[in-house]
Amino acid sequence: MTTTTALATGTGTGTAIEVRGLTKSYGDKAVLRGIDLTIPVGSVFALLGPNGAGKTTTVEILSTLIPADGGSARVAGYDVVREADGVRRTIGVTGQFSAVDNLLTAEENLLLMADLNHLRRREGRRRAEDLLRRFELTEAAGKPVSTFSGGMRRKLDLAMTLVGDPKVIFLDEPTTGLDPRSRRTMWEMIRALVADHGVTIFLTTQYLDEADELADRIAVLDGGRIVAEGTAEELKRIVPGGHIKLQFADEAQLRTAAGLFEYAKANVEALRLDIPGDNSVLTVKTVLDALDNASVRAESMVVETADLDDVFLTLTGEGSR
Template sequence: MSTEARQTAIHATGLRKAFGDKVVLDGIDLDVPRGTTFSLLGPNGAGKTTAVRILSTLIRADAGDVRVAGRDLAKDPDGVRRAIGVTGQYSAVDGLLTGRENLILMADLHRLGKTGGRRAADVLLERFDLVEAANKTAATYSGGMRRRLDIAMTLIGDPQIIFLDEPTTGLDPRSRRTMWEIIRELVKGGVTIFLTTQYLEEADHLADKIAVLDGGRLVAEGTADELKRLVPGGHVRLRFADLAALDVAARTLGVVTRDDEALALQVPSDGGVRSLRALLGRLEDASIEVDEFSVHTPDLDDVFLALTGQSKAPAGQTKTLTGHTENEKVTSR
């Protein structure tokens, strides 16, 4: 196995799926590094769950080359299954069994043996703060507890990759934050997380890389900060000590929005390091002192609406973000 393959958890090229005349995935490419959180965003019906179902061997793709945990999805689906865990939109917990019994059932399915299975169950009950509820039926659990148990059951097989399909849907804010901490701990331990979510804040907080799916095609991908720079409206706010400095800065910078009462200027900017350096360099060259500055960029809500509600990438193209931080960061492929 090549070094690149060892470093890649999921690699897909030209992934396609249609149900009858409806094309759900239209030739998407994915590359997910190991030990990271990758988030797939998109409106309802965009194809997120279909992508998860294909990558987790639940349904077959119509076309495309896919490797998951270094294994060919089409040729070695059993090998893929041994390397992954799946937590779907709806909990797979058996409400008639206790928390411990649910975990032991999963251990038996993985053939861990009586002693090994019970040991693994106890470790996971402790890890997910379910010891006190271990002998209560799962039907009595809160939504957050059921979700924690669901992920604990997924971990019984010690998966390298976990697919989390909208794992916090319906959870209260406290339970959602708890789930975020669990996900971060899993990634710290070397697990790769493939996350789909309707909560853009969730992707912003958790994902190392985000891809936006719309109409079966990837329309953008990059880090959360890179995606935010795709949408116009970013700016730098500069505040000065007095009106004289404000006047000189306004003349020096040209296109600005001025607020005399606050002694502040609003300068259009993508928020990138290079553009910030250039802006501050112009002020320094003019010997203009800035009391404070702050960078404002659109949030993921703005990105989501812009990419899935208005503009469409031409067929076969994706807005791909490079490591640059200025306007040239967007290239077509």
């Protein structure tokens, strides 16, 4: 994804968010211990971590809701301390829990946000109609939000975030509690925001498939520190977890094959052999050559790489220790 477009309000470097040495403590508990982040314009960045790792605290600092104890941060070219008003004008925030007003209709919620963003009445109505159409809520525009499903409420929540036409959007656990279909719909909307409008998305999530699906880059936060950062594929490569799975037609072939590989695990009931490896072409060729030399015939082969679950469990909590 290209990141050459510079923010008009920023430094012209194409950087949407820049964090250096950010720290935050609550009493004796250090929540952030000096994190560094650089997030390009027009990208999706995912921050992963277990409960209590500091994800929400990071979002709250970058969105000017709470102050940091140390370090610096710039969002859309503005310093979050000295130029907090500038940050607030250029960001949108969707929290873990929907911020819609149940007593109002969908349209009234959007018009309320337009008033809060000091839009003229005609512009506010135009923006509300456009967002209702974009999020497929036109038919429900006049219905009270109390009648909405969880997926509809989440769509309206994101639509309200967009009323102010933000350049950077913070999505804190945006699909918590949604069914699989609603999650997919939300993912499509997030992709469209980046592709069609050049918005930068800062996403926190505990759904690893969500980060894998959406993020250009991912950082893993644990114990208040960034313990790994990179693309999904780069993170998967730093954790051992690849497997070559071989399926056999009978037990005799399976047992012969199992004797060829020192760390292989045989599942007699399933007639399957699981061989740990790095999944490189050379490793796969070595396995096939060993089978061929022993005159063993496998019915099928599946090569599996490590996934983000492996990365998460290895780098965080007990796994990291």
